[in-house]
Amino acid sequence: MxxxxxxxxxxxxxxxxxxxxxxxxxxxxxxxxxxxxxxxxxxxxxxxxxxxxxxxxxxxxxxxxxxxxxxxxxxxxxxxxxxxxxxxxxxxxxxxxxxxxxxxxxxxxxxxxxxxxxxxxxxxxxxxxxxxxxxxxxxxxxxxxxxxxxxxxxxxxxxxxxxxxxxxxxxxxxxxxxxxxxxxxxxxxxxxxxxxxxxxxQKVGVGNVNAYSSQGYQYPTQYPTYYYPASQPQYANPQFSLQQEVISMLYKAQVMENQGRIPEAMQAYWDVAILLVKEASIKSGFMPITLQDYFNAVNLLGQKFYPELPTLFQGAYNSKSNGNFEEFKGYVLPLISKLKSILGIS
Known part of the structure; x- marks a missing residue:
């Protein structure tokens, strides 16, 4: 239960x-x-x-x-x-x-x-x-x-x-x-x-909604739906589609980081984590919408899979709020890795 x-x-x-x-x-x-x-x-x-x-x-x-x-x-x-x-x-x-x-x-x-x-x-x-x-x-x-x-x-x-x-x-x-x-x-x-x-x-992750617009991407303003590059076709295999989406988003985050666009990079990494939390939650029978929902969802995922998930999510959230990028990466990258493992994507 x-x-x-x-x-x-x-x-x-x-x-x-x-x-x-x-x-x-x-x-x-x-x-x-x-x-x-x-x-x-x-x-x-x-x-x-x-x-x-x-x-x-x-x-x-x-x-x-x-x-x-x-x-x-x-x-x-x-x-x-x-x-x-x-x-x-x-x-x-x-x-x-x-x-x-x-x-x-x-x-x-x-x-x-x-x-x-x-x-x-x-x-x-x-x-x-x-x-x-x-x-x-x-x-x-x-x-x-x-x-x-x-x-x-x-x-x-x-x-x-x-x-x-x-x-x-x-x-x-x-x-x-x-x-x-x-x-x-x-x-x-x-x-x-x-x-x-x-x-x-104040939905989770809503930030610079036009961060990707010049590169063919649209940030989501809500998280109950997938968000894809504007020109990307729909995939027949949803799991493959999600994997490609995560790869694309991580690549864009890394490009922003390399270009020194730290706030945008931080937001992009956070969006990857949020997307994965949502998908892992749906897989477990729970649909998060509000910020409180996402915290609850991570706690439930932590009980079911990795106990450290709530700590990683809380740490990423706090360091993102404080603008500490290096600390943020120390939390968000392991968080993303474990969420990908839960979803069975590489």
Whole structure:
């Protein structure tokens, strides 16, 4: 029985890391007893003035304030600093207020807030913003990061609606978990949908689509189909056709390398690997389309044939992203060789 390998996306890892940091800072700072009457008085006045607002005005006030913070969090590098400062200052004000006014440790109030649904909508949105900003400069994937802007805005919109309801109808605050839980589940599925949209937008290997056009070749923009030289006839033997295609593509990659056209050569070698992964996957009963599919496919091929395939594929992908050609060749050529062996072509 086959096993499907699920790989967590880098942007998801970043979001979870920042969310963990948020929680650690919020709970950690709030656990520090601070006696600050001035800050406590200021906070009390602010709370009194906002909590007395009608529901709609309260919702708009909360939403606009939180959205302005999240938009800054999207800024690469700067956003991380703003995130850490904003969550730390919030916890500091909270512990100042509870310690000074109620003589209760701030950590008690912090944990109490975490039992309310708006916290699990609001806090992750800041992590989404910081994670998307970091991902944008790390992977130069602006499409995926920009898709997170309306997502975070929607998340904060729902958080503000829930929080305003918790304040306006305080006796029913915990009943807000009903719409809150529905919102959290819906946002999860929306997040996955947007990530898949980003995967489909940035297909594996799509790069300089006209790299071969002057020499009679057309780069593929999608990988579910074969891609042949424009003038090459169809072969009666598909295996022979694939072998000739690989030979031609490798030759073109080597020519580009010898001519010093390193980025194009790197893309050409990568396309050979992608084509072979696709064909080997189809042979094993799996049709990869998105980037995530290709990583999963290589893991499955590694389980079935060569255990080192996932390492080679990951190494080639990383070094290609970093523009390290020599390191890239050290991964991609053994990868191509093993994939050719799986397909029975020389």
């Amino acid at each position: 086959g096993t499907t390998t699920i790989l967590m996306r880098l942007i998801t890892k970043l979001i979870l890391i920042y969310f963990g940091i948020e929680l650690a800072i919020f709970l950690g700072v709030s656990a520090i007893p601070v006696n600050n009457p001035g800050m406590a008085q200021s906070f009390s006045s602010t709370v009194s003035s906002t909590d007395s607002l009608p529901y709609v005005l309260l919702f708009l006030t909360i939403f606009s304030h939180n959205l302005s913070i999240a938009l800054v969090d999207f800024l690469p590098i700067i956003g991380i600093a703003i995130l850490l400062f904003s969550i730390g200052s919030t916890a500091y004000v909270l512990t100042s207020y509870t310690t000074t006014v109620y003589h209760v440790p701030g950590i008690v109030a912090a944990i109490g807030l975490m039992t309310l649904p708006h916290s699990w909508l609001e806090l992750p949105s800041y992590a989404v913003a910081a994670g998307a900003g970091t991902y944008a400069i790390w992977k130069r994937d602006w499409v995926r990061s920009l898709l997170m802007v309306p997502f975070a805005a929607l998340e904060l919109l729902l958080a503000a609606m829930v929080e305003a309801a918790e304040i306006s109808f305080s006796q029913l605050a915990y009943f807000m978990w009903i719409p809150g839980a529905i919102a959290i589940v819906g946002l999860y599925f929306l997040y996955e949908y947007l990530q898949k949209k980003a995967d489909n937008y």
